[in-house]
Amino acid sequence: MTGLVLKRPSILPGFGLTLGITIAYLSLVVLIPLAALAANAAGLGWSGFWNAVLTPRVLAAFRVTFGTSLAAGLINAVFGLLVAWVLVRYEFPGHRIVDALVDLPFALPTAVAGIALTALYAGNGWIGGLLEPMGLKVAFTPLGIVVALTFVGLPFVVRTVQPVLQDLEAEQEEAAAVLGAGRLQTFLRVILPAILPALLTGFTLAFARALGEYGSVIFIAGNLPMVSEIVPLLIIIKLEQFDYAGATAIGTLMLMASFALLLAINLLQRWTRARHGG
Numbered sequence: 001m002t003g004l005v006l007k008r009p010s011i012l013p014g015f016g017l018t019l020g021i022t023i024a025y026l027s028l029v030v031l032i033p034l035a036a037l038a039a040n041a042a043g044l045g046w047s048g049f050w051n052a053v054l055t056p057r058v059l060a061a062f063r064v065t066f067g068t069s070l071a072a073g074l075i076n077a078v079f080g081l082l083v084a085w086v087l088v089r090y091e092f093p094g095h096r097i098v099d100a101l102v103d104l105p106f107a108l109p110t111a112v113a114g115i116a117l118t119a120l121y122a123g124n125g126w127i128g129g130l131l132e133p134m135g136l137k138v139a140f141t142p143l144g145i146v147v148a149l150t151f152v153g154l155p156f157v158v159r160t161v162q163p164v165l166q167d168l169e170a171e172q173e174e175a176a177a178v179l180g181a182g183r184l185q186t187f188l189r190v191i192l193p194a195i196l197p198a199l200l201t202g203f204t205l206a207f208a209r210a211l212g213e214y215g216s217v218i219f220i221a222g223n224l225p226m227v228s229e230i231v232p233l234l235i236i237i238k239l240e241q242f243d244y245a246g247a248t249a250i251g252t253l254m255l256m257a258s259f260a261l262l263l264a265i266n267l268l269q270r271w272t273r274a275r276h277g278g
Contacts, residue, residue, distance in 0.1 A: 014134045020052050034255060041252035044245055052249035058234065060168070062161045062257070065231040068142055069210035072149035077203040080157025087158070088165040102159070111213030140222030145230065148216040151183050153206030160202035164195045194246055202270040204262060 007271035013213045041049055050060075059201040071072050087099055105113065121128040121138040128139055168191065214232040221228040 006197045026122075028153070037248060037251055037255065040244075040248040048245070049249050049252075052246045053253045056252060057229070057232075058102050058253075059212055060226045061229050061231045061234045062253075064142055064145065064228060065211060065254075066257070066261075068149055068230075069207055069213075070147040070212050071146050073207035075146070075150050076153045076157045076206045077199060080154055080202060080206070081161055081199060083154070084165055088162060102155050105155055110152065111215065111219070112173045113151055114148060114216035114219030117144070117151065117216065121147060121220065139220050140228065142221075142222070142228050144220040145217050145228060148220050149210040149213055152213055152216055155207050156203035157199070157203035157208060160205065161195055161198050164198040168194055175276060185251040197269055200265065200272060203268065204265045207265070208258070208262060 009199070044052065083102065087095070087102075097265075118139055119125050121131075123129065123139070125130050128137075132137060136143075136149060165254060172190050172194075176190050181189065212232065214230075214236075217230055218233055221230060221233075223229050223233055231250065235247045235254075236251065237251050238244075
């Protein structure tokens with residue numbers, strides 16, 4: 001029995017079993033549907049695929065979708081950090097109510113959110129009625145899309161940054177203050193590096209959520225081709241027209257573009273963590 005090493009059995013299932021279940025589940029839920037989409041698009045051939053996706057209307061829809069999603073993600077990164085900071089660092093009357101309101105976009109049906117935002121920002125709405133006389137139209141414009149995407153994406157940033165702020169030790173900030181750092185220097189050199197990976201994660205989640213958003217956008221966007229039409233709506237229109245090949249091609253291009261952008265953001269996030277020792 002010399003040289004025989006006995007391993008202590010693990011309480012949890014072994015690596016082989018869990019890895020097999022993980023791969024099978026991801027294949028069934030994610031990989032197989034996406035592979036089927038890519039296979040259908042491949043049936044068009046390269047010329048048919050590019051002819052379907054390089055039309056001016058499709059390109060305009062992609063510009064609107066990715067542009068508004070990026071704008072909403074950046075807005076949420078700034079104000080989501082601010083909301084998380086207030087919820088973590090301050091106690092005030094109604095704190096629990098405000099904290100619960102952050103999660104409201106998670107539970108609220110997106111169609112309800114779209115109807116409410118449209119009624120609020122339309123020309124005869126409470127806010128739209130004040131903005132339009134000043135020349136700022138929100139509803140039925142790309143700006144309205146940004147508003148809707150900001151609404152649905154805010155919780156992703158807040159709930160990602162909030163735990164990191166809670167775990168951040170106040171002694172680091174006190175030490176920076178003792179060494180003569182001002183508030184801005186303390187935030188930029190002590191707090192921001194610690195929360196930046198979480199902030200990038202929240203931005204990524206909000207951006208990804210915005211790319212696929214449909215219900216809240218179609219009511220406030222106006223859905224004007226070449227102006228405020230988003231890619232998910234264009235895919236639905238293609239399906240209603242029985243243009244399954246066109247819908248498949250657009251969906252495949254959306255998949256490739258989204259994957260490339262999310263991969264780039266994840267690489268940036270990994271680089272940030274490595275640089276700041278996260």
